[in-house]
Amino acid sequence: MKNPSQQNYIPQVSIDCVIFGYHNRQLKVLIPKINFSGDFWALPSGFVAQDEDIDQAAERILRDRTGIQDIYLEQFRVFGKASRSNKPFLDELIALNSDKLRVKNEAQQDYDWFTKRFISIGYYALVDINKVIPQKTDLDESIEWYSIHDIPRMIMDHSNIIAEALKTLQNDLDEKINAFNLLPETFTMKEVQEVYEAISGKTFVRTNFQKMILSLDVLERLEKKFTGAANKAPYLYRFKG
Numbered sequence: 001m002k003n004p005s006q007q008n009y010i011p012q013v014s015i016d017c018v019i020f021g022y023h024n025r026q027l028k029v030l031i032p033k034i035n036f037s038g039d040f041w042a043l044p045s046g047f048v049a050q051d052e053d054i055d056q057a058a059e060r061i062l063r064d065r066t067g068i069q070d071i072y073l074e075q076f077r078v079f080g081k082a083s084r085s086n087k088p089f090l091d092e093l094i095a096l097n098s099d100k101l102r103v104k105n106e107a108q109q110d111y112d113w114f115t116k117r118f119i120s121i122g123y124y125a126l127v128d129i130n131k132v133i134p135q136k137t138d139l140d141e142s143i144e145w146y147s148i149h150d151i152p153r154m155i156m157d158h159s160n161i162i163a164e165a166l167k168t169l170q171n172d173l174d175e176k177i178n179a180f181n182l183l184p185e186t187f188t189m190k191e192v193q194e195v196y197e198a199i200s201g202k203t204f205v206r207t208n209f210q211k212m213i214l215s216l217d218v219l220e221r222l223e224k225k226f227t228g229a230a231n232k233a234p235y236l237y238r239f240k241g
Contacts, residue, residue: 015048019127030065033142033152054121073123074178183195192213220240222237
């Protein structure tokens with residue numbers, strides 16, 4: 001991996017991405033584990049090149065982590081407390097991996113670059129989990145999907161970033177009507193209700209929910225989904241947008 005301090009990145013600005021997927025009635029987040037001694041998990045992150053738009057940088061990071069193009073993406077908040085720093089995390093990681101890591105020469109330049117205060121731009125992404133092929137970097141031991149209710153120990157303020165992304169997604173449900181990006185191309189009304197319930201943490205009455213969704217006029221009804229049960233095959237739908 002190239003040393004970040006020696007590349008053409010904007011200093012002290014980073015992008016942190018919360019990648020949401022949906023499976024088995026659970027909202028999930030794609031999270032890498034750092035490949036060093038100690039249990040450290042961090043959001044998929046990266047930096048912005050001097051000649052790169054911020055959105056382009058986020059799209060690049062997401063493409064590199066998911067292996068797919070055309071991802072639904074929303075910038076939701078900037079994290080910039082004066083006390084925000086990688087230094088406590090890096091010092092703990094170095095202490096636990098003293099046999100592997102030596103902070104000197106070029107490594108010292110990277111240490112100095114990383115331990116300055118960073119302002120992070122938060123994005124959340126919504127993906128069809130079945131299309132994603134999680135991609136590890138040189139720094140990752142693993143990259144896995146975790147339930148929103150079972151997030152591992154995150155470095156720095158990354159747990160808070162996930163919580164803020166979820167809160168924003170919940171607030172966006174009605175206004176931006178974006179939950180369909182978590183589903184495959186075709187789906188049943190029951191599947192729509194289940195994904196809304198997974199995001200909101202609420203339970204909806206089926207008939208009321210169906211009326212509400214259909215009133216939005218954003219779905220195209222297709223043929224029925226064959227299940228083998230007489231007269232009980234549900235209709236399939238597809239998002240018009």
